[in-house]
Amino acid sequence: MEPVQLLDTDGRLRHNPDWPLEITPELCRDLYRRMKRARRFDDEALALQRQGELGLWLQSLGQEAAQIGSVTALRPDDHVFPSYREHAAALSRGITPAELLVQWRGNRHSGWDPAHYRFHIYTLVLAAQLPHAVGYAMGVQRDGSGEIVAAYFGDGASSEGEANEALNWAAAAGAPVLFFCQNNHWAISTPTQIQMRAPLHQRARGFGLDAHLVDGNDVLAVHAVTTAVAEQIRAGGGPALIEAVTYRLGGHSTSDDPGRYRSASELDSWTARDPIARLEALLTREGWLDAQFRAEVESECDGLAEETRKVCRELPLGDLGELFGAVLTEETPLLATERRGYRDLVSSYVD
Amino acid sequence: MEPVQLLDTDGRLRHNPDWPLEITPELCRDLYRRMKRARRFDDEALALQRQGELGLWLQSLGQEAAQIGSVTALRPDDHVFPSYREHAAALSRGITPAELLVQWRGNRHSGWDPAHYRFHIYTLVLAAQLPHAVGYAMGVQRDGSGEIVAAYFGDGASSEGEANEALNWAAAAGAPVLFFCQNNHWAISTPTQIQMRAPLHQRARGFGLDAHLVDGNDVLAVHAVTTAVAEQIRAGGGPALIEAVTYRLGGHSTSDDPGRYRSASELDSWTARDPIARLEALLTREGWLDAQFRAEVESECDGLAEETRKVCRELPLGDLGELFGAVLTEETPLLATERRGYRDLVSSYVD
Amino acid sequence: MPVLTLSKAINTGLRKALEDDPRVVVMGQDVGGLGGVFRVTDGLQKDFGADRVIDTPLAEAGIVGTAIGLALRGYRPVCEIQFDGFVYPAFSQIVSQLAKMRARTGGIVSLPVVIRIPVGGGIGAVEHHSESNEAYFAHTAGLRVVCCSNPRDGHWMLRQAIQNDDPVIFYEPKCRYWSNGEVSDQPGVLPPERAEVVRPGSSLTVLSYGGMIQTCLRAADAAAAEGHDLEVIDLRTLSPLDLETIAGSVERTGRCVVVHEAPTFAGLGAEIGSAVTELCFYHLEAPVLRVGGFNIPYPPAKFEDQYLPDLDRVLDAVDRSLSW
Amino acid sequence: MPVLTLSKAINTGLRKALEDDPRVVVMGQDVGGLGGVFRVTDGLQKDFGADRVIDTPLAEAGIVGTAIGLALRGYRPVCEIQFDGFVYPAFSQIVSQLAKMRARTGGIVSLPVVIRIPVGGGIGAVEHHSESNEAYFAHTAGLRVVCCSNPRDGHWMLRQAIQNDDPVIFYEPKCRYWSNGEVSDQPGVLPPERAEVVRPGSSLTVLSYGGMIQTCLRAADAAAAEGHDLEVIDLRTLSPLDLETIAGSVERTGRCVVVHEAPTFAGLGAEIGSAVTELCFYHLEAPVLRVGGFNIPYPPAKFEDQYLPDLDRVLDAVDRSLSW
Numbered sequence A, B: 001m002e003p004v005q006l007l008d009t010d011g012r013l014r015h016n017p018d019w020p021l022e023i024t025p026e027l028c029r030d031l032y033r034r035m036k037r038a039r040r041f042d043d044e045a046l047a048l049q050r051q052g053e054l055g056l057w058l059q060s061l062g063q064e065a066a067q068i069g070s071v072t073a074l075r076p077d078d079h080v081f082p083s084y085r086e087h088a089a090a091l092s093r094g095i096t097p098a099e100l101l102v103q104w105r106g107n108r109h110s111g112w113d114p115a116h117y118r119f120h121i122y123t124l125v126l127a128a129q130l131p132h133a134v135g136y137a138m139g140v141q142r143d144g145s146g147e148i149v150a151a152y153f154g155d156g157a158s159s160e161g162e163a164n165e166a167l168n169w170a171a172a173a174g175a176p177v178l179f180f181c182q183n184n185h186w187a188i189s190t191p192t193q194i195q196m197r198a199p200l201h202q203r204a205r206g207f208g209l210d211a212h213l214v215d216g217n218d219v220l221a222v223h224a225v226t227t228a229v230a231e232q233i234r235a236g237g238g239p240a241l242i243e244a245v246t247y248r249l250g251g252h253s254t255s256d257d258p259g260r261y262r263s264a265s266e267l268d269s270w271t272a273r274d275p276i277a278r279l280e281a282l283l284t285r286e287g288w289l290d291a292q293f294r295a296e297v298e299s300e301c302d303g304l305a306e307e308t309r310k311v312c313r314e315l316p317l318g319d320l321g322e323l324f325g326a327v328l329t330e331e332t333p334l335l336a337t338e339r340r341g342y343r344d345l346v347s348s349y350v351d
Numbered sequence C, D: 001m002p003v004l005t006l007s008k009a010i011n012t013g014l015r016k017a018l019e020d021d022p023r024v025v026v027m028g029q030d031v032g033g034l035g036g037v038f039r040v041t042d043g044l045q046k047d048f049g050a051d052r053v054i055d056t057p058l059a060e061a062g063i064v065g066t067a068i069g070l071a072l073r074g075y076r077p078v079c080e081i082q083f084d085g086f087v088y089p090a091f092s093q094i095v096s097q098l099a100k101m102r103a104r105t106g107g108i109v110s111l112p113v114v115i116r117i118p119v120g121g122g123i124g125a126v127e128h129h130s131e132s133n134e135a136y137f138a139h140t141a142g143l144r145v146v147c148c149s150n151p152r153d154g155h156w157m158l159r160q161a162i163q164n165d166d167p168v169i170f171y172e173p174k175c176r177y178w179s180n181g182e183v184s185d186q187p188g189v190l191p192p193e194r195a196e197v198v199r200p201g202s203s204l205t206v207l208s209y210g211g212m213i214q215t216c217l218r219a220a221d222a223a224a225a226e227g228h229d230l231e232v233i234d235l236r237t238l239s240p241l242d243l244e245t246i247a248g249s250v251e252r253t254g255r256c257v258v259v260h261e262a263p264t265f266a267g268l269g270a271e272i273g274s275a276v277t278e279l280c281f282y283h284l285e286a287p288v289l290r291v292g293g294f295n296i297p298y299p300p301a302k303f304e305d306q307y308l309p310d311l312d313r314v315l316d317a318v319d320r321s322l323s324w
């Protein structure tokens, strides 16, 4: 099965009657801006990690089309359950650089109020967010509201029992969930063929979900498919899965050395399929990338980069004492005692 | 998709060129004898439970064709990982009534040496045996021997994460496993439609396994399909799944009251599809069920019943002290102390 | 004050919770038409519908995981795990997600999820159906762990747990399901975070919970016949522990025996022993002694009477403590 | 006597085991080409092939579950769990299958499976990557639980664990992976079931293991400067505990402090405290004191130095014990 494509690797539009999308300059420019911002933010975060300002960073480099094409196809009141690499999606949803970085600086475990952004905190335990998404969607069903829930996960995470429980459960319950898998070919050093024999979209159909394969580096295809699938779910069509074929252009994380397990030629071939370059080729060809817009985007990205650098260094640290009160709604006597002991010890240093 | 059938519900042979099977009187009589024995054993065990001789019993009633048609299609050196209701399969493999009952009498947790029968002990934690089967098959792969591994599980168990991990893992590893699901329509009180939206054989294909749906109350169909699929796995074709549609004619267990959740008419309709009656109809029609053979089987079953009743009451109890030595290969000082304390206490009662 | 079995008392507690708060949902395997394998949810689906009393697929991680999702959406799920030994497939969801969500979000997100677990032995069950796994959850920060021992507590502690905004592991001793007790229509004076002195005494403090309370009370009767006046405390809350009540008692009696079904090694009795020793060091006439299941996997049914602490083993520990 | 890092010492231990016994297989996520995220399996797949050093799908229950199957077939699998916080999806396989198989079969079936778990904090990691979950497994009958603290033990304890026919949970303190130590080519005199007195002393016994041993040794140095002569014992085996060595020491010193990274509540220190108190009651001048992680979920990296027991907190407990 061929992945859905609306834009070929040279940035030429391909006619695809199955997935109608009104391809306007506004849409393309908006997606372009979002992708450029995400890329720039990712670059800055990587640099900050290299400078020791972040403990760890997991790049979204190369996956901007998959994330932004999909998240912009959702409605603002739809709910997103991300994995941990969805910075492009998060930024696109309005989560701020400060909120995104604080976890990776090591100051907090999460940076934003999930209810406010309708974007759950990151989940580092692979696939654990997928049953949460299904449960949330069961709540939506019971509320009778027209929202849907989107859950992001990776090719590797799909091997976990919980991922499969979630696919099956969502199908059985008819819950309004859109499972969005970014198949970026690797789970750290493990290639997809170690994880699975059949492609994931085929597996999803086996569970009774509607499923589609899309070129994840083609932002228009991702956007078109996600829009259509989201509306179908919203209309009561039951859960669905989109498998977006993309590539992690960076290492797994800043602790990873991808040179140990993947070839330079593989990387080169995917660099040549860069999702931003592809959209840029379209914009250029269509004359939608005038100097003014280009400058506008450039300066917006510069501003974002500056903000990112600035807020990162200024991220509030809080103190361990606060955590004692956050464990349960009421601090237990044991925690109160420990907090006092901790404070005494801290102040004894100060003396 | 229609389940494979070789014998219609009236016991008439149906021509099915896809699943060739040499239907000889010997084969049919052998299967008949095994099924009759299994049914009789199950009846006795149920009676023993009702008399208080067993703590619990889970009947295999109605599932004899699925179990015996499949297990007899394996070679003696193939390995079986059962769930907990596979008494018909176990008996057919030579496991004795005493070995089968001791667990349900509450004397031991398991009754036989799994290596001896190439039949693993029962697993009560649903689906937990499925990764074991896959691992065992990985060992077989590494040994380069021509064995295959058969794993039994139920429709309900298929919802567990571990069941799906196992299907996926087996497919990815190309391990020689035959997953055999007895879809008996119920998981205690939960009907299949609560567990899943799409049928299990479709799901298995989604994982990249070869999969088949078979009439589980048609022993010839089960035997034919299992034989062919087993040989295909043996030849290196990778794992496969057989979904056998059958029905649990009894309650979930002797603690269950199925009247609370299923209709009498449903039960009646399946009683009418009794797998033994169906084969008996064929045997009768073909003239393979002469008086002598009938008497032979009858007396064999009587003997089995008598043995069952007898051995059950005589099952050795052992003593708790032995268990301390069975936890680890060497008894730890803590366990040795506890065992001594336990023995002292026991002997203090005797005094 | 109606007299109810524990099973029925919990059932009416669930019913009340479902009536009082439309956000409460009950979910688990076979909780609907069957009313649960112990009939604890009997009749609830009929009265509140399949959307609020949810028969789930057979997947424990899914039960707890979707309950977390429902809680994020504003619901208050009460999950049933069918038997103690089947909570382990949900372990990752419980310890890494349910327990930690509040701390991970700095207190922004609370997860009011109750996980009901029929616990312990004494009912002649097959393997995996008689486990006592409270120590795993007690060791997990971010969970409240409670255990009822009688119908009154089954009813009221459950309603309090459902009202609590924290995740609660709610243990129900299977061997007590069919025992009767009075259930008042008021919660009484005992808050959920307190232990209860169920028998006051002066010679030695016996600490226990759940299915072992009856054994301890019988032991106290037997000891009384020999002139020893045991104080028996039903812990009720296992995490946090009510150390105030516990230490108050041990300071008076100077001796303490902890009784539970779980194996003693690294069990809850170990925590109690260490905490009590630290709090009451100069009051102790003997070390805190522990009576528990032996440190072997739960045995076959025929041996459970010998495996579980019984009158003799409790009294033996009491004697050892008294004569230390 | 080559000097190796802990990571390399374990690596050579695995290599030796793979060489010595064709039934040994190594399996886990990224253990092949990458050599594991901590490089512990570096180079092994290249030398022993992908059939013996197996890159698995991303499924922990599957890793342990298939390892059990391989062991049933006669293999001796050594599984790597990538980080401590990711062992929970395998919890049911570990506690209900791996730990219980031998007891369930009355001793007929042994499962020689080793589960290697990089454990604990101190490396500035994100959440779920710094957990200390040994108490869960110590409380589980049927498992051996060990923890190495230095390259010699990393190498030899692992080889001994692989040779053992019982399931072993093998903890490797992440914060020590890059620390050097001598690794002899002989196992030495210390059997795997013994604790080691790593610093003899007379005023107080400090019990610890894994990543905390260094902190305790530094604390002993600091205390020595104040005239207190601490004995430091590296437990090595957490289940079973070497109570002979432990009690022998506490009987001499009369005081005991247990130090571990895990939260104290129902942690391994609780067991040690209760067991030591029972064994050494009349020798104790003070209650056994516990120093551990606070009873909150592991904090963000910036706070781990304050969360984990450090010199000050250990010395504070030592002082409290000495002045009890």
Ligand SMILES: Cc1ncc(C[n+]2csc(CCOP(=O)(O)OP(=O)(O)O)c2C)c(N)n1
Pocket (backbone or CB within 6 Å): A085, A124, A125, A126, A153, A154, A155, A156, A157, A158, A184, A186, A187, A188, A248, A252, D029, D058, D082, D086, D089
């Ligand atoms: C349950 C669990 N096991 C192991 C890990 C360690 N781990 C973190 S990311 C990762 C690979 C994930 O791959 P994939 O799901 O494809 O996502 P990607 O990183 O490619 O975005 C692994 C093994 C984890 N976080 N959680």
Ligand SMILES: Cc1ncc(C[n+]2csc(CCOP(=O)(O)OP(=O)(O)O)c2C)c(N)n1
Pocket (backbone or CB within 6 Å): B085, B124, B125, B126, B153, B154, B155, B156, B157, B158, B184, B186, B187, B188, B248, B252, C029, C058, C060, C082, C086, C089
């Ligand atoms: C992990 C786990 N959860 C719950 C149970 C309780 N339980 C025992 S049998 C059963 C139903 C199983 O149904 P199915 O797999 O269809 O097998 P069947 O009983 O129909 O043969 C349940 C829920 C269990 N044994 N294990």
Ligand SMILES: [Mg+2]
Pocket (backbone or CB within 6 Å): A154, A155, A156, A182, A183, A184, A185, A186, A187, A188
């Ligand atoms: Mg990936």
Ligand SMILES: [Mg+2]
Pocket (backbone or CB within 6 Å): B154, B155, B156, B182, B183, B184, B185, B186, B187, B188
């Ligand atoms: Mg069934």
